[in-house]
Amino acid sequence: MNIALIAIVAAGVLGAVLGIIIGIVAKAFAVEVDERVEGVEERLPGANCGGCGFAGCADFAKAVVEGRAQPGGCPVAAPEAVADIAGYLGIAAEEKEKRVALVRCSGDCANTVRSLYNGVRDCRSAVLVAGGAKGCDYGCLGFGSCADACPFGAIEIRDGLAVVHPELCVGCENCVAACPKNLIIMVPATAEVHVYCNSPEKGAAKRKVCKTACIACRKCVKASGEEDHMLVDGFLVKTNYENPPPPELVEASACPTSALRLASKHVAGGYGGASK
Amino acid sequence: MSNQTRKFKGGVHPNDSKALSKDKPIQDAPLLESYKVIMHQNIGAPPELVVKKGDVVKKGDLLAKAGGFVSVPLHAPTSGTIKMIDKCPGPTGMSVPSIEITADGEDEWGAPFVPMSDWKNTEPKMLKQRVWDAGIVGMGGAGFPAHVKLSPPEGKTIDTLILNGAECEPYLTADHRLMLEQAEDVALGAAIIARILGLETAVIGVENNKPDAIQALEKVAGKYGVTVQGLPVNYPQGAEKQLIYAITGREVPIGKLPMDVHCVVQNVASAVAIADAVVKGRPSIERITTITGKSVVNPGNWRLRLGTPVEKALEFVGGVNEQPAKLLLGGPMMGIAQSSLGVTVMKNTSGILLISRDEVSQYSSDPCIRCGRCVEVCPMSILPATISQAVENKRFDWAEELNVMACIECGSCSYVCPSRRPLNQHFKRAKIEIQAELRKKK
Structure with a gap:
């Protein structure tokens, strides 16, 4: 009984003394933190995706408070959140256009000739073995290196093809560097019409390996009339994102290979892999 | 140098399957109607094109000149017209630039180099320039420009020249036949390289599973002041670092080159190409390739010109008995799988190998079981x-x-x-x- 009492008292006294020491040390060596940094961090999404170019949200928050970055530099934060941060810091929020990733390929398993491959299931490794399993040298390999790199689950691998869901994409650009074929570009979220092909080969060569390649027939260029909605680059047509075409252009141009697609229909699987 | 053979650590003993083609003499391939020569056949900078569509070239004429020091020129495999400069399937699976030549059937030599029959009294510098001009690369597989290996930088001394005749890759017998049939050229090449490096002698390393090649080389070796050394049969005996260890006992440190341990290694086929370039004045436009595999009707060793499509090469050997499962350029251990028969022979294509269905299986990989x-x-x-x-x-x-x-x-x-x-x-x-x-x- 006595021993137990001594132990409890001794431990209690020791605890109290150490507590006081810790308290003094904490006061004496306190690190000055701008509480605004914490305030900004609270208002950020906290995904730590690195899309802003800083080492996570805390680092970005610090940069914003120190004026090295704009609140709009966070690609993930919704406009309301950006406005909130700007209001909190008493600075003006910059208007920024939302950009989303686009995989410039429509060659799923039904569309491209595939060779047998049973090596590492990773695009960057697969590309080392005869350039990958897709018939097209420029096509999506479909092993999902981009999907792995996406912290927001915005990329789906569907039938051997990476498809970006624009509503989930926040524009952090992590996927852009992950693709060994450099297929992913950032486009304005408002643009609806895209060319889902990135092969610079001649039309006939592309058609041999892929049913839905852009063969640069220029039907879409003609359909846009005077407007320069579509730009021809060698044997490939590209959407002019400076002057994006209206959704009606897809219908009007009747793309013979269905490489010209509406993003919403492509994501929903509306093209079914078949070309006309 | 002692004749003691050392065995490097590790290695494997795959079934060598060399019996399919090791007794087949080297045959000259018939002239084809057209050749698609892949532009970039060497490690290092790609060569620069000097011909254009419609040009008429003679056999051995320059198609492209070296694009830097670590680069080699490219020559026409036959006489004819440049039909197209376009892309064709490359050995890595990607389409690569190539020069298509329509043969005129004459197969007439252009202005080849002046033969240096008196090579013993020729400046080593001139000999080295000839090796470069002739576009010779390491023909064992890597395709590293030969003249670069023969140019040790200031302060690095070379005391041993090793010729690599190990040919440890299963199935391949091209070097074996070459050493057997052209032993004298191999030894001559060795002596020329030795002169370029300022050495008196060279060692030819051959795996002990080729006793006839060792014998053939030993017969002529004395005449050229080279020695022949049998090596234990162990894959990868023909790897540069393992070969140096087996012959000299020196270990090349990690991240270092053979010249850091005072060695230069050249493949025996490269040595013959160097002998041809110096003594006959011929550029590197052909190579000996083993076309083999269980499903090949008549496996053999062929002297193929650069730019010979694999499809045509398979016709020379009578085609296939059954649908093969895999096409490899090179041997089964390090060869590269191909997805097209349109790929063409390059300076480093040591083998065209068809793997039959019963030799491969479809599998998925399992987790490591830490067996070591x-x-x-x-x-x-x-x-x-x-x-x-x-x-x-x-x-x-x-x-x-x-x-x-x-x-x-x-x-x-x-x-x-x-x-x-x-x-x-x-x-x-x-x-x-x-x-x-x-x-x-x-």
């Missing part, structure tokens, strides 16, 4: 199992710490792995990522 067999067989004494885990977790920094850069991609680890893990592929990936990172830092 890969560690036992690794000739570079690295830890394949651990490195593969680092790569799977995208920890390339960790892989680098574990010396993945020392990997020679011989494939011994993948060969023995009971879980059939794609170890070699992981290491290739890691090496590329690490090099990309290094370039970024620069």
Whole structure:
């Protein structure tokens, strides 16, 4: 009984003394933190995706408070959140256009000739073995290196093809560097019409390996009339994102290979892999 | 130099299947109607095109000149007209620029180099220039420009020249037949290279499974002051670092080159190409390739011109008995799988191999069971199992710490792995990522 009492008292006294020491040390060596940094961090999404170019949200928050970055530099934060941060810091929020990733390929398993491959299931490794399993040298390999790199689950691998869901994409650009074929570009979220092909080969060569390649027939260029909605680059047509075409252009141009697609229909699987 | 043979650590003994073609004499391939010569056949800078569509060329004329010091020129395999400069399937699976020549059927030599029959009294510098002008690369497989290896930088001394006649890859017999049939040319090439390096002698290393080649070489070796050394049969005996160890007992440190241990290694086929360039004044426009495989009707060794499509090469051997499962350029251990028959013969195409269906199986890889067999067989004494885990977790920094850069991609680890893990592929990936990172830092 006595021993137990001594132990409890001794431990209690020791605890109290150490507590006081810790308290003094904490006061004496306190690190000055701008509480605004914490305030900004609270208002950020906290995904730590690195899309802003800083080492996570805390680092970005610090940069914003120190004026090295704009609140709009966070690609993930919704406009309301950006406005909130700007209001909190008493600075003006910059208007920024939302950009989303686009995989410039429509060659799923039904569309491209595939060779047998049973090596590492990773695009960057697969590309080392005869350039990958897709018939097209420029096509999506479909092993999902981009999907792995996406912290927001915005990329789906569907039938051997990476498809970006624009509503989930926040524009952090992590996927852009992950693709060994450099297929992913950032486009304005408002643009609806895209060319889902990135092969610079001649039309006939592309058609041999892929049913839905852009063969640069220029039907879409003609359909846009005077407007320069579509730009021809060698044997490939590209959407002019400076002057994006209206959704009606897809219908009007009747793309013979269905490489010209509406993003919403492509994501929903509306093209079914078949070309006309 | 002692004649003691050393066995390097590790290695594997795959079924060599050389019996299919080792007794088949080298045959000259008939002239084809057209050749598609791949532009970039060497490690280093691509050569610069000097011809254009419609040009008429003679056999041996320059098609492209060297694009730098680590680069070699390219010559026409026959006389004819340049039909097209376009893309054709390359050995890595990607389409690569190539020059298509329509043969005129004359096969007439253009202005070849002046033969240097008096090479013994020719300046070594002139000989080296000839090796470069003739576009000779390492014909064992890597395609490294030969003249670069013969140019040790200031301060590096070379005391041993080794000719690589190990031919440890299963199935391949091209070097074997070459040493047997052209032993004199091999020895002559060795003597010329020795003169370029300022050496008196050279060693030709041959695996002991080719006793007839050793015998043939020994008959002529004395005349050219070279020696022949039998080597234990062990894959990868023909790898540069393993070969140097077997012959000299020196170990090339990680990240260093053979010249750091005072050695130069050249393939026997490169030596013959060098002898042809110097004594006959001929550029490197053909090579001996083993066309083999269980499903090939009549496997054999053929002297093929650069730009011969694999499709045509297979016609020379009578086609196939059954649908093969896989087409490889090179041997089964290090060869590269092809997806097209349109790929053409290059300076480093040592073999065209068709793997039949009963030799391969479809499998998926299982988790590592930590058995350590890969560690036992690794000739570079690295830890394949651990490195593969680092790569799977995208920890390339960790892989680098574990010396993945020392990997020679011989494939011994993948060969023995009971879980059939794609170890070699992981290491290739890691090496590329690490090099990309290094370039970024620069």
